[in-house]
Amino acid sequence: xxxxxRLAQEAAxxxxxxxxxxxxxxxxxxxxxxxxxxxxPGAIGKRLDxxxxxxxxxxxxxxxxxxxxxxxxxxxxxxxxxxxLREQLRNVE
Numbered sequence: 001x002x003x004x005x006r007l008a009q010e011a012a013x014x015x016x017x018x019x020x021x022x023x024x025x026x027x028x029x030x031x032x033x034x035x036x037x038x039x040x041p042g043a044i045g046k047r048l049d050x051x052x053x054x055x056x057x058x059x060x061x062x063x064x065x066x067x068x069x070x071x072x073x074x075x076x077x078x079x080x081x082x083x084x085l086r087e088q089l090r091n092v093e
Contacts (some may be wrong), residue, residue, distance in 0.1 A: 018067065023058045023062045024062070025060050026054075026058050027058045031055075034052075037051065045089050045090070048085075049086055055078075055082055055091055056079060056082045059079050059082065060079070063079070064076050
């Protein structure tokens with residue numbers, strides 16, 4: 001039987017690994033930044049492509065941390081949308 005201290009450490013580690021607040025916050029920042037970029041004149045395709053790539057990375061981390069099948073499904077849907085957006089951005093100057 002594990003020692004109580006060790007069990008507490010493992011529980012704390014599991015909680016920390018399951019915390020998705022940081023990823024959600026970064027996604028929110030990326031989405032706000034995308035809105036700002038869309039308001040700019042001139043060439044925005046490359047900048048938006050890079051930003052969507054960053055969003056995709058956050059979604060990958062989110063889906064790896066998910067223990068809920070509904071949330072995992074939402075992450076997959078969002079990743080598909082990111083890939084579709086990246087395809088469209090290849091045609092934007």
